[in-house]
Amino acid sequence: MAESKSIKQKLSFRVEPRLNEPPAWYPSVVSFGAIIVALILGGVLISLAGGDPFRSYQHIAKASFGDTGVLSDTIVKATPIILAALACSVAFRMKLWNIGAEGQFIMGAFGASAIVLAPVLPAETSRWIFIPVMMIAGMAAGAVWGFIPGYLKAKFNVSEIISSLMLNYVAIAWVNFWIFGVWTEGGFQMSPKFPDGAWLPRLADYAKAFPIFRGLTTHLGLVIGIVAAIIIWFIIFRSRWGYEIRLIGDNPHAAQYAGINITKNTILVMMLSGALAGLGGMSEIAGVVHRLQTAPIAAGYGFTGIIVAWLAKLNPLAIIFVSVLFGALILAGREIQPSGIPKMIQGIILVCLIASDFLLRYRIRIVRGEE
16 A cells, blocks of 8 residues: 655745836835834834823824814924925935935025025015015025035035935034024024014915914915925926936936936935925925024924835825825824824834835745645
């Protein structure tokens, strides 16, 4: 009688590089899954801190979208994030890791403030002259702050990560010099308040004509952010320069072979990135703070922009909606204790998003073997 041999099935997992691009829907599903994992991990942290994660997330939703007033405040928080995230997305699209959006944001606020405080324009100047000039000055200051790491990268191959990050601290020190000395108000770490003409108009300013706008703090910066997102989308996906940016990011050797000037594009893209972040600083200074002050101007918007840009997969239009979600987290997070929990949740989301990119570049295959 023939002996029967038992065959045992063995399962193993194999990680393989993806040879083809995944389906168009796949990156969105992976990002959504990463957010779910991040929220679960955030819930665990809230539980360890002695809180109820379900009630905490419910409170975040209610405190950010519960009525028209809080929704308006959420949009105000989202506005500078939109511009900071656009700044990061443009640079990241070309594989330039601009970590200096925070400093460029601060310098944009400084440049816009200089128009008022120097003064370049007198206090009685019309708002419709003040605002465009402040926008140009803010973008110019941010562009200069982006030019420095861009030039060092293009000419001397200096890591833009280190140089742009270090310039954040230089920007803070530079603004502190002016607000503690030259432009200080009574010795405090802030400048005098701007005249009304240097304020971005808010919905509440039109409450007499439209009573529904009463108490709403959303300002013109939102329109500036949306228009900027549309322009950047057009540049990246519908222009020759955008094609060059994407080609350099995907394959710099092919771009160089095609005759694209990588050195020039490196400098220009970093300047564009800095200009967008600087525009965010102008929006915050003219729409919310109405004076120049130290670190609270940026409030971490530059670093939050990195997370938002990754979450939106560098899509300028998706950045608008993701920024609103993060604005909600920032707004409602002020009421969650301990106060560090919202920042930790943001950090967990970023880590999960970066980790999820593994699934876009590799696939996990189940292998059945016999032993």
